[in-house]
Amino acid sequence: MKADILIRAGQVVSAVDKKSPLKGEGQAKVMVLEDAYVAIKDGRVLAIGRGDGREYCDSNTEIHDASGKALIPGLVDPHTHLVFAGWRAEEFALRLSGASYMDILAQGGGILDTVRRTREASEEDLLLGTLNRMDEILLTGTTTVEIKSGYGLDRETELKMLRVAKEAGRRHCLDIKTTFLGAHAVPVEFRGKQKEYLEYLMTEVLPLVAEQELADFADIFCEQGVFTAKESEELLGKAKEYGLKARLHADELVASGGAEVAAELRALSADHLLFASPEGVRAMAKANVIGTLLPGTSFFLKKRGYESPRRFIEAGVPLALGSDYNPGTCPTGNMLFVMALGVLQYDLLPEEALIAATLNAAYSLDVASEVGSLDTGKQADLVILKAPDYRHIFYRAGSQLVDSVYKKGILKVKNGQIVNHN
Numbered sequence: 209m210k211a212d213i214l215i216r217a218g219q220v221v222s223a224v225d226k227k228s229p230l231k232g233e234g235q236a237k238v239m240v241l242e243d244a245y246v247a248i249k250d251g252r253v254l255a256i257g258r259g260d261g262r263e264y265c266d267s268n269t270e271i272h273d274a275s276g277k278a279l280i281p282g283l284v285d286p287h288t289h290l291v292f293a294g295w296r297a298e299e300f301a302l303r304l305s306g307a308s309y310m311d312i313l314a315q316g317g318g319i320l321d322t323v324r325r326t327r328e329a330s331e332e333d334l335l336l337g338t339l340n341r342m343d344e345i346l347l348t349g350t351t352t353v354e355i356k357s358g359y360g361l362d363r364e365t366e367l368k369m370l371r372v373a374k375e376a377g378r379r380h381c382l383d384i385k386t387t388f389l390g391a392h393a394v395p396v397e398f399r400g401k402q403k404e405y406l407e408y409l410m411t412e413v414l415p416l417v418a419e420q421e422l423a424d425f426a427d428i429f430c431e432q433g434v435f436t437a438k439e440s441e442e443l444l445g446k447a448k449e450y451g452l453k454a455r456l457h458a459d460e461l462v463a464s465g466g467a468e469v470a471a472e473l474r475a476l477s478a479d480h481l482l483f484a485s486p487e488g489v490r491a492m493a494k495a496n497v498i499g500t501l502l503p504g505t506s507f508f509l510k511k512r513g514y515e516s517p518r519r520f521i522e523a524g525v526p527l528a529l530g531s532d533y534n535p536g537t538c539p540t541g542n543m544l545f546v547m548a549l550g551v552l553q554y555d556l557l558p559e560e561a562l563i564a565a566t567l568n569a570a571y572s573l574d575v576a577s578e579v580g581s582l583d584t585g586k587q588a589d590l591v592i593l594k595a596p597d598y599r600h601i602f603y604r605a606g607s608q609l610v611d612s613v614y615k616k617g618i619l620k621v622k623n624g625q626i627v628n629h630n
């Protein structure tokens with residue numbers, strides 16, 4: 209078979225999909241081909257290999273030259289809060305002067321501040337903001353993204369957020385997966401009535417989310433001062449009955465039993481995890497739950513005092529990396545920056561970080577049969593870097609390194625500019 213497009217690159221780098229998330233030593237094994245090609249047919253990877261790939265070419269094949277540049281799979285961001293209204297620079301300044309994230313939330317700010325503004329925002333404005341942020345992350349190499357609700361905390365606005373995410377997915381070339389996060393915080397009208405709020409979510413919101421097919425997954429903020437491990441088990445158990453697979457915000461600020469719940473429920477992923485207990489880490493390894501680390505969040509919260517996340521690799525937990533893009537704790541969705549933080553702040557190796565942001569992230573979203581690596585037959589989602597070696601992602605952290613992005617074999621970003629985002 210001949211290719212529609214053949215890209216010749218200085219370096220082609222990818223995880224090799226062995227049909228399960230990579231963990232332990234396996235997470236450090238990437239395929240690196242110098243002076244190589246990617247052949248694309250009907251938007252999918254036809255072949256990759258060393259050399260010029262001329263065997264895949266005929267007179268109809270377009271040849272794209274990326275010599276001297278590194279090519280990696282499109283990045284998969286498995287954790288974002290992309291739908292929101294308004295930024296929170298004032299809160300950021302308060303935190304820099306010593307206020308804690310949790311105190312601000314307890315006083316009705318933080319997440320609840322974004323909730324007020326998201327409730328007020330029109331569906332159209334939310335959609336515009338979301339599409340702009342999708343452009344922003346496409347420019348930094350993301351080609352698949354998970355989007356959560358959780359700034360509505362009432363039926364109407366939770367459904368509105370999920371509708372916006374779905375519509376954004378239809379209009380934009382990025383592939384999306386959506387997550388119902390009604391249990392992101394207790395809204396002011398339910399203050400002191402946490403049980404009633406969860407009951408409301410389970411009886412009056414979740415059934416509609418499921419019926420209208422607005423979400424793939426359900427999530428909860430399992431954290432001291434927010435929702436308990438027991439409440440998480442109950443809500444996510446209920447969501448499972450409605451066909452929504454579980455993922456969790458777990459042990460972000462203190463050990464809260466989230467990793468244990470994730471293992472118990474066989475969640476697809478437990479996220480944050482800096483303060484997960486040793487038992488929780490072991491249980492996750494045993495249950496094959498992916499650990500999604502969000503180093504942008506701890507960076508912007510100036511979090512310290514956590515053990516090296518290498519403990520997850522050592523315990524055999526497959527690791528993914530996500531941005532957590534949101535207006536509070538991580539106001540960027542730049543996965544290249546996140547990968548660099550994974551290496552420079554979380555002690556991951558470049559190979560581990562690449563796999564975490566591609567193949568393992570794809571597994572955590574249940575989309576690895578389509579994306580996450582350059583295996584034959586997967587979507588041709590690719591990023592070409594303005595660098596000869598993919599390790600420049602880490603070595604030159606913060607630099608604008610994206611040359612081109614292909615989504616399903618179609619050029620979406622060229623010379624660092626969007627040419628077409630639909």
Ligand code: NIG
Binds near residue numbers: 322460505538
């Ligand atoms: O993942 N931790 C909870 N939720 C988000 C923050 C949301 C916000 O502050 O607006 C997070 O960090």
Ligand code: FE
Binds near residue numbers: 288
């Ligand atoms: Fe989050």
